[in-house]
Amino acid sequence: MNKKSDVTILGGGLAGLSLALQLRQSSPAASITVLEKRAHPVPEAAHKVGESTVEVAAHYFGNVLGLKDHIQQQQLPKLGLRFFFPAGDNSRIQDRLELGGKRYAPVPSYQLDRGRFENHLADECLSNGIDFCHQTKIEKVEITKSGDHCVKFSQNQLPGQINSKWIVDASGRRAFLKRQLGLSKTSPHVCNAAWFRFSKQIKIDDWCNDARWSAGHDGKTARWYSTNHLMGRGYWVWMIPLSSGSTSMGIVAAEEFHSISDFNSMGKAVDWLERFEPQCADAVKSHLDHVQDFRAIKNYSVESKQVFSKQRWGITGEAGFFHDPFYSPGSDFIAFSNSFLTDLIRRDLNGKGFRIRAIAYDKIYKKFFYGTSTAYLDQYQIFGNPTVMPVKILWDYLVYWSITGFIFMQGQMCHQRMYLRNMTKLSRLGKMNHFMQDFFRQWHRATEGIPASGCIDISQIPLIREMNQRLLDDMNHGQFANRFGDNLLQLETLGNEIVANSGIDVQVPFQQSAKPSVRQNAFETIFASVNGTNDPVTEERDAALI
């Protein structure tokens, strides 16, 4: 069987199928083929990880690809990210400092059942004239300098070949092109994960029956709609609800603190949870007859020397880069690389120049990746610190909403001139974020072991709500540039306030701004919470002690 195509996509998972749909929108006449080895439809629930989305991915799937109806009707809304920090032996959830919202954020995000979602993506591909070939195993890829690439595959035991102008590797960890072209890079971020799904809803809301703790979390604002993170030194545990009625759970830990050999089977994972997260262990043990799968992965962070080439090939999704699932950024980076690739391929198919852009986009994508990595690299040591982590998490959100999230949601990702105009601002933002991530480690060393309790309702923090809301603003180029400048000043001001409130004696290398559009004392309530002065439960307990 011999085929020809303008674009051949290797692998029909999340990255490959969504790229095919995006290409179809931008190049309606292009012939697009996706080769996927698995049989479709794939099973719901126990399929893949990558279930929790944040703003960029939700916007990409919902608005850019136009899948909002499916997402709103067939998937679950997400009540943001939610974190519980350690308290004592972690046997009482109500004693743990909680960071999360009681209201939904202005920009929606969702929990995706990956099996259900990939089945829908595949159906959309087929109904949009994309040649989606399932049960088709890629055997060999030949890349040529001229762009007449060839892929050899087998389908129903029969060999086949497809020649195409563009090849995009979306084969996930199989990473055809990265391996073949010698582009693999070892990541310095050494972390592991194990995950399992239950054919049951496991609700964190059931872990405490104190009415004060449950207040404000009724119906759709119940805590289980969030991606819940149970935090500890060097690790976190996730709980994600799926629309198929299942619950996804995972243990993620830096090897330096928790060896993967301590939780790489269901039995060991239960033992590990009993030690570090006893309430979660109880929930797991009482649902063991509902376990649907178990998987573990060592060193999940992957990097690549290059992802886009002027020789008409590209890499998207986990076939290229993946750093860390902590803030659920995997699908965001799929949105970024797919958008860059769509622009390059559209230009080429329309006879426009794409080669210089391929080089530029490759650099920008890597800059975004490495910029984002600083939020995770060497930071697992802080994860159990209830003084530093709430502030760091909100800082990381604001950086995301000020740079990559802002650029993508404002439709500026592929505007080369925007990068040229804002080069100085981007570099200042990058340096500032590096400084702050270093500072968080320093602050952690000074505060490790100090307990905190209570609840920080992030939906009540005006700056957090405003910055999230502003992602949706309709802006022209001038307004975009002004807002970008304001974002920078806001972060610099906040950085100064965080350092000043920490009591750590360090010189901050950037200035506070007095511009009226920049909020002052934006984290006052958080400092009050982590210092225990803003929390009725703590105050009551302290009063009892006196």
Ligand SMILES: Cc1cc2nc3c(=O)[nH]c(=O)nc-3n(C[C@H](O)[C@H](O)[C@H](O)COP(=O)(O)OP(=O)(O)OC[C@H]3O[C@@H](n4cnc5c(N)ncnc54)[C@H](O)[C@@H]3O)c2cc1C
């Ligand atoms: C522990 C962990 C938790 C995560 N949690 C999140 C999260 O909450 N949110 C988030 O956004 N991201 C998360 N991610 C990242 C997310 O899982 C990935 O971004 C996403 O799954 C990558 O999609 P992909 O399409 O690149 O790869 P895949 O979904 O793996 O798709 C690759 C496809 O290629 C096919 N393939 C491979 N070899 C061949 C072959 N020889 N022939 C034909 N086809 C082939 C495979 O069958 C597969 O379908 C997480 C990652 C990890 C490790």
